[in-house]
Amino acid sequence: GExxxxxxxxxxxxxxxSAVIKCTYSDSASNYFPWYKQELGKRPxxxxxxxxxxxxxxxxxxxxxxxxxxxHFSLHITETQPEDSAVYFCATLSYSxxxxxxxxxxxGTKLSVIP
Amino acid sequence: xxxxxxxxxxxxxxxxxxxxxxxxxxxxxxxTMFWYRQFPKQSLMLMAxxxxxxxxxxxxxxxxxxxxxNHASLTLSTLTVTSAHPEDSSFYICxxxxxxxxxxxxxxxxxxxxxx
Numbered sequence: 196g197e198x199x200x201x202x203x204x205x206x207x208x209x210x211x212x213s214a215v216i217k218c219t220y221s222d223s224a225s226n227y228f229p230w231y232k233q234e235l236g237k238r239p240x241x242x243x244x245x246x247x248x249x250x251x252x253x254x255x256x257x258x259x260x261x262x263x264x265x266x267h268f269s270l271h272i273t274e275t276q277p278e279d280s281a282v283y284f285c286a287t288l289s290y291s292x293x294x295x296x297x298x299x300x301x302x303g304t305k306l307s308v309i310p
Numbered sequence: 311x312x313x314x315x316x317x318x319x320x321x322x323x324x325x326x327x328x329x330x331x332x333x334x335x336x337x338x339x340x341x342t343m344f345w346y347r348q349f350p351k352q353s354l355m356l357m358a359x360x361x362x363x364x365x366x367x368x369x370x371x372x373x374x375x376x377x378x379x380n381h382a383s384l385t386l387s388t389l390t391v392t393s394a395h396p397e398d399s400s401f402y403i404c405x406x407x408x409x410x411x412x413x414x415x416x417x418x419x420x421x422x423x424x425x426x
Contacts, residue, residue, distance in 0.1 A: 227413045238403060238417040239354065284353060288413050291359075295367060297344070298415060300353045 197222040197289040201301025208275050209309050216304045218285035219267040227288035228261060228268045229298070232281045239284060243270070275308045282306070312338050312408040316418035323394055324426055331389045331421045333404030339384035340406035344415065345377075348401040360387045394425040 198221040208214050218228075226247040231239035245252045245259045245268065252259050256275075261268040272279055285301040313336040323329050333343055341362050346354040358366045358379050366379035378390040387406075391398055401422055405415040 229414070231417075236401075236420070236422070238419045240417075241414065244414070291367075295342075295359050296413065297356055297359060299356075302353045 196291075197225060197287055197299040199285060199287055199299050199301045201285050201304060203304060204302065205305045205307070207307045207309060210275060210277060212275055214270075214272045214275055214279070214306055214308075216270045216283055216285070216306075217267060218269070218287075218301050219265075220287045220299075221266065222287065222289045223263075223266065225287040225289040228259070229286050229288075230257075230259060230270045231284045231286065231300075233284060233303075234281045242283075272306075275306075277308050277310050280306055280308045312406070312416040314340075314404065314406050314416045314418040316404055316421050318421060319419060320422045320424075322424045322426065325395055326393055328390055328392045329394055329423060331391075331402055331404075331423075333387045333389070333406070333418050335385045335406045335408070335416075338406075338408045340387075340408065341384060342407040343381060343387040344405045345379060345387070345389050346403045346405065348403060348420075350401075354403060357389075391423065394423070396425045399423055399425045 201218045229244035232242045233239045245261050256273045258271040282303045284303045286298045291297040315334045317332045343360045345357045348354045357372045358368045360366045360379050360381040362381045368374045381387040403420040404418045
């Protein structure tokens with residue numbers, strides 16, 4: 196099955212600096228890579244996603260890059276703000292058999308933005 | 311966007327009782343729903359995939375007789391934790407696919423289960 200590794204597990208940055216979170220995956224057939232932001236006790240919120248035919252995608256201060264050859268993808272947050280503080284999860288979508296696809300999540304990165 | 315609700319948001323029960331959690335898609339029909347469990351400071355772990363009108367597919371290590379899933383309609387899936395024990399205490403989150411040609415999952419707000 197798919198294996199997703201996420202680093203770092205915790206990240207502290209000064210307000211205004213950039214934050215980068217990296218994930219690697221094992222299943223070369225995975226073709227959809229979403230990133231979720233989860234605040235304490237709340238649901239994961241999709242913040243950006245990328246599909247395997249695109250190398251980079253940007254949405255304001257958030258960007259995701261994908262290297263399918265190396266099987267890794269990264270989340271970049273620029274000009275960080277205190278409200279960016281949360282746990283971020285990467286995920287991959289892979290075929291799980293019997294016509295089903297499933298998301299496999301990384302272990303998460305706790306981002307703290309220091310004012 | 312697609313909205314998924316869960317009920318209850320929080321439940322405390324005694325050991326040995328059963329607890330039912332509902333997951334509803336409010337403004338779309340969800341042929342496929344997923345149930346996840348999240349322990350404190352850990353990632354989301356998929357428990358089962360629920361397809362409307364058919365039996366759920368459980369992940370390895372998840373007891374299907376303990377975690378009963380029913381996806382009786384295109385807008386409702388239920389998870390029943392039977393004979394709950396303290397080790398079942400966790401955050402249970404459902405998600406739904408908004409259609410057959412999409413891979414985006416929309417998550418419910420989660421249910422915090424505490425078993426005393």
